[in-house]
Amino acid sequence: EDQVTQSPEALRLQEGESSSLNCSYTVSGLRGLFWYRQDPGKGPEFLFTLYSAGEEKEKERLKATLTKKESFLHITAPKPEDSATYLCASLGSARQLTFGSGTQLTVLP
Amino acid sequence: ETGVTQSPTHLIKTRGQQVTLRCSSQSGHNTVSWYQQALGQGPQFIFQYYREEENGRGNFPPRFSGLQFPNYSSELNVNALELDDSALYLCASSIPPGTGNTEAFFGQGTRLTVV
Numbered sequence: 444e445d446q447v448t449q450s451p452e453a454l455r456l457q458e459g460e461s462s463s464l465n466c467s468y469t470v471s472g473l474r475g476l477f478w479y480r481q482d483p484g485k486g487p488e489f490l491f492t493l494y495s496a497g498e499e500k501e502k503e504r505l506k507a508t509l510t511k512k513e514s515f516l517h518i519t520a521p522k523p524e525d526s527a528t529y530l531c532a533s534l535g536s537a538r539q540l541t542f543g544s545g546t547q548l549t550v551l552p
Numbered sequence: 553e554t555g556v557t558q559s560p561t562h563l564i565k566t567r568g569q570q571v572t573l574r575c576s577s578q579s580g581h582n583t584v585s586w587y588q589q590a591l592g593q594g595p596q597f598i599f600q601y602y603r604e605e606e607n608g609r610g611n612f613p614p615r616f617s618g619l620q621f622p623n624y625s626s627e628l629n630v631n632a633l634e635l636d637d638s639a640l641y642l643c644a645s646s647i648p649p650g651t652g653n654t655e656a657f658f659g660q661g662t663r664l665t666v667v
Contacts, residue, residue, distance in 0.1 A: 447594075477655070486556075486642050486658035487595070530594055539585070539608050540644075540656060542594030 445470040445535045449543035456550050464516040464546045466531030475534040476514050478507050480527045521550045555579055556645050556659035564665045565633050573628040573662045575643030584626040587642040638666045
């Protein structure tokens with residue numbers, strides 16, 4: 444059974460204070476590792492897909508990286524508008540997304 | 553904004569009733585998946601539809617059922633509602649499994665409250 448664990452559950456940062464979110468995964472036949480952003484009461488917004496260990500992708504202040512067991516979402520110099528829940532999900536041979544419980548990020552001005 | 557639209561946005565039902573939720577997929581996407589997201593949790597996979605047939609199912613009882621129509625839109629039906637069915641129901645559309653590009657795009661969700 445595929446499993447995804449995210450840490451920390453919640454993270455409070457001051458504006459400009461860089462940090463990283465962790466996603467540990469166990470999946471049979473990884474077809475992709477996904478990062479989504481979710482605002483309260485809304486659907487998840489797609490950020491990145493990573494397909495193989497060593498791959499990195501960047502978008503504005505966010506950078507996602509992938510190893511054989513973990514993925515990291517690095518946030519550089521965050522702003523208050525980056526506050527949201529960040530979800531990690533794996534896609535395996537069962538062809539269904541398995542999500543972690545998310546990291547709730549709060550960036551204080 | 554994705555092209556995935558869900559209706560209604562909010563719904564209140566009584567325990568034991570039945571509910572139907574609707575989803576229109578993004579243009580060019582013929583695979584639709586449904587997820588249930590309880591408060592403070594990640595989305596849980598319910599099932600996926602491709603070419604109007606169920607193409608995978610998560611750990612949900614048979615009272616959760618679905619349909620996909622020729623225009624790729626989809627419905628989620630839940631019978632005999634229970635209080636624990638209260639959640640945000642999400643629809644995601646994607647291109648067919650095995651075609652390479654695996655991104656799934658979500659709608660805004662339907663918030664179901666069972667009282």
